[in-house]
Amino acid sequence: MKERGKKKKKRLLGKSILITGGSQGLGRALAIDYAREGCKILAIVGRNLDALRKVEEEISHVSPETETLTISADLSVTQDLERIVAVTLSKSLGNLDVLVNNASSLGATPLPLLADFTDEDFVKVLQTNLIAPFVLTKKFLPSLIESMGSVINVTSDASRNAYPSWGGYGASKAALDMMTRIWAAELNELGVRVNSVDPGDMNTALHRAAEPDLDPKLWADPADVTGVFVYLASDESAGVTGKRLLAQSREWRAQFLSPHRLTIRNRARRHE
Amino acid sequence: MSIRVAISPQMISSSSAFALPDESIAREPPEIRGRSRSDVRMMVIDRQKSKIHHSHFSRLPEFLQSGDMLIFNSSRTIPSSVWGWIRDSQKLVEVRLAEHLSEGHWLALILSPEGKPLSRLGIKGAFVIDFGSELSCVAYSKDKSIPGLWKIDFHSFGSKFMELLYKIGQPIHYEYARCTLGLDFYQNVYARVPGSLEMPSAGRPFTWEMLLELKRRGVETGFVVLHSGLSSFASEENDLKSPVLEEEYSVSSSVAKAVNRAKREGRRVIAVGTTVVRALESSAKGSKGLVVPARGYTRLQITPKHRLAVVDGLVTGLHEPETSHLQLLQAFVSQRRIIEAYKDALSQGYLWHEFGDLNLIL
Numbered sequence: 001m002k003e004r005g006k007k008k009k010k011r012l013l014g015k016s017i018l019i020t021g022g023s024q025g026l027g028r029a030l031a032i033d034y035a036r037e038g039c040k041i042l043a044i045v046g047r048n049l050d051a052l053r054k055v056e057e058e059i060s061h062v063s064p065e066t067e068t069l070t071i072s073a074d075l076s077v078t079q080d081l082e083r084i085v086a087v088t089l090s091k092s093l094g095n096l097d098v099l100v101n102n103a104s105s106l107g108a109t110p111l112p113l114l115a116d117f118t119d120e121d122f123v124k125v126l127q128t129n130l131i132a133p134f135v136l137t138k139k140f141l142p143s144l145i146e147s148m149g150s151v152i153n154v155t156s157d158a159s160r161n162a163y164p165s166w167g168g169y170g171a172s173k174a175a176l177d178m179m180t181r182i183w184a185a186e187l188n189e190l191g192v193r194v195n196s197v198d199p200g201d202m203n204t205a206l207h208r209a210a211e212p213d214l215d216p217k218l219w220a221d222p223a224d225v226t227g228v229f230v231y232l233a234s235d236e237s238a239g240v241t242g243k244r245l246l247a248q249s250r251e252w253r254a255q256f257l258s259p260h261r262l263t264i265r266n267r268a269r270r271h272e
Numbered sequence: 273m274s275i276r277v278a279i280s281p282q283m284i285s286s287s288s289a290f291a292l293p294d295e296s297i298a299r300e301p302p303e304i305r306g307r308s309r310s311d312v313r314m315m316v317i318d319r320q321k322s323k324i325h326h327s328h329f330s331r332l333p334e335f336l337q338s339g340d341m342l343i344f345n346s347s348r349t350i351p352s353s354v355w356g357w358i359r360d361s362q363k364l365v366e367v368r369l370a371e372h373l374s375e376g377h378w379l380a381l382i383l384s385p386e387g388k389p390l391s392r393l394g395i396k397g398a399f400v401i402d403f404g405s406e407l408s409c410v411a412y413s414k415d416k417s418i419p420g421l422w423k424i425d426f427h428s429f430g431s432k433f434m435e436l437l438y439k440i441g442q443p444i445h446y447e448y449a450r451c452t453l454g455l456d457f458y459q460n461v462y463a464r465v466p467g468s469l470e471m472p473s474a475g476r477p478f479t480w481e482m483l484l485e486l487k488r489r490g491v492e493t494g495f496v497v498l499h500s501g502l503s504s505f506a507s508e509e510n511d512l513k514s515p516v517l518e519e520e521y522s523v524s525s526s527v528a529k530a531v532n533r534a535k536r537e538g539r540r541v542i543a544v545g546t547t548v549v550r551a552l553e554s555s556a557k558g559s560k561g562l563v564v565p566a567r568g569y570t571r572l573q574i575t576p577k578h579r580l581a582v583v584d585g586l587v588t589g590l591h592e593p594e595t596s597h598l599q600l601l602q603a604f605v606s607q608r609r610i611i612e613a614y615k616d617a618l619s620q621g622y623l624w625h626e627f628g629d630l631n632l633i634l
Contacts, residue, residue: 086348087434
């Protein structure tokens with residue numbers, strides 16, 4: 001049982017982490033929580049530099065020791081991907097512990113039927129949601145092998161359910177899920193873990209754009225779904241690879257947290 | 273790429289030994305021809321048996337033993353060529369980074385659009401070169417012996433400089449290459465720490481599949497970093513009088529320990545690339561060649577007289593006459609044997625330069 005007054009141990013102490021789509025929504029929430037958990041270098045990638053700088057300022061309040069790197073880039077542009085990698089590795093002296101492929105594109109909104117999807121939009125969606133995670137994982141691989149690091153790919157239930165009008169996004173996420181499993185199988189002997197997380201319905205700009213007629217108040221706040229992402233980024237998830245976890249489900253806690261840790265957690269909750 | 277140096281008696285000159293015909297130059301990577309980067313030939317010089325084998329890179333594991341240690345250079349190639357305009361004259365120039373002196377300060381080659389080194393620009397004193405709206409530099413001091421080589425100061429450094437360099441820079445394109453290629457073609461799969469101005473090319477054919485195969489066969493691997501500098505100064509005359517540039521390198525404590533353990537246990541330490549030879553030999557101390565962790569700059573030139581303290585074998589490319597790389601090879605193999613092997617390679621149709629074939633010396 002933890003002693004009263006003892007500081008909670010930071011679970012990501014000293015780690016170098018990169019998050020794509022870090023300027024808003026889930027990416028922003030992850031950046032703040034990762035900083036809170038003690039990460040040393042946090043590279044956040046997004047298209048809007050002003051929005052990234054706002055997140056950088058929030059991070060500095062939560063964790064002044066975290067060095068934040070803001071990289072304005074478009075993941076659908078191939079040349080930007082090498083720049084993201086080089087700028088990050090220059091700052092971190094070649095180190096990367098965690099790669100979070102969070103940035104996502106819907107294509108045009110309101111979401112069109114596949115039959116109405118333009119060729120260009122379809123390619124762009126695949127570029128951001130699938131090709132960029134593939135390329136970034138490949139380019140960061142030497143660093144991830146060195147650190148026995150973790151890759152977290154953000155997926156969606158649209159990868160499993162054939163929702164009409166979600167074809168571009170859904171197809172890209174389905175491919176991302178399969179790629180996650182194959183990466184995990186190929187990299188297992190090198191000690192790199194690759195998992196995907198379905199964060200569930202969240203109140204984000206992306207979701208509101210996709211489903212403008214629904215009430216966003218029914219959706220989770222991104223800040224409330226970061227638990228599994230912190231777990232997968234931390235050393236606690238050593239050995240967990242090739243899994244698809246649901247951020248808003250209690251199942252992952254039951255499945256992956258040790259009974260001892262669950263006992264401590266339950267006792268702590270009883271005393272709250 | 274090899275650094276050309278002034279001719280010395282130990283040099284293998286084209287007039288005395290072999291001449292490299294045009295058709296022996298690899299002008300594009302195998303991938304452009306629809307093949308894998310690992311699809312290159314490999315000439316093996318077996319020093320123990322005094323034999324030369326002609327093989328393929330895919331058979332590298334057959335020439336290695338469990339317990340051998342392969343050391344790679346994990347420096348990542350950066351886009352070290354940038355085009356800009358001299359502010360006063362609007363003259364278009366190419367700036368090739370040659371050596372990183374300190375934060376924001378570089379030695380660089382300034383070339384005309386035709387690729388000629390520029391030392392006389394009709395400008396007195398320092399001048400500004402603009403690379404678009406966000407990046408510029410001041411060229412303030414020219415090298416007295418190398419035309420076209422200048423000290424320059426960029427107005428950005430650190431992450432900001434890297435951001436801008438990657439937006440406008442490209443890899444150096446040498447005239448023997450058939451077409452301009454993206455940076456990915458000049459990158460080893462295991463490259464990690466950005467800094468090399470040219471690709472440490474001996475490792476180019478290695479794929480992750482090969483690295484995994486070697487691991488499964490009990491071959492140990494380790495990584496050092498040596499940021500390779502500019503190898504050619506844009507003219508034969510320049511290249512023959514160029515001084516050796518300093519190159520930043522580091523050998524970690526974990527790699528130093530692993531190499532020393534391998535040496536103690538009588539296991540071979542094989543360098544993948546001449547940059548690794550220079551990094552390891554630079555970090556060796558004392559008569560027993562103990563490798564110590566190191567971080568700094570090296571000007572070490574491996575000559576035929578250098579007694580190798582650490583490295584037992586080498587994977588390298590095929591090098592032109594009158595280059596420092598061929599000098600380095602003579603620390604492993606006699607000049608006579610190299611000439612014999614290279615003539616054999618020429619007759620067998622091997623390809624030279626960074627997209628070409630490999631040479632394994634054991």
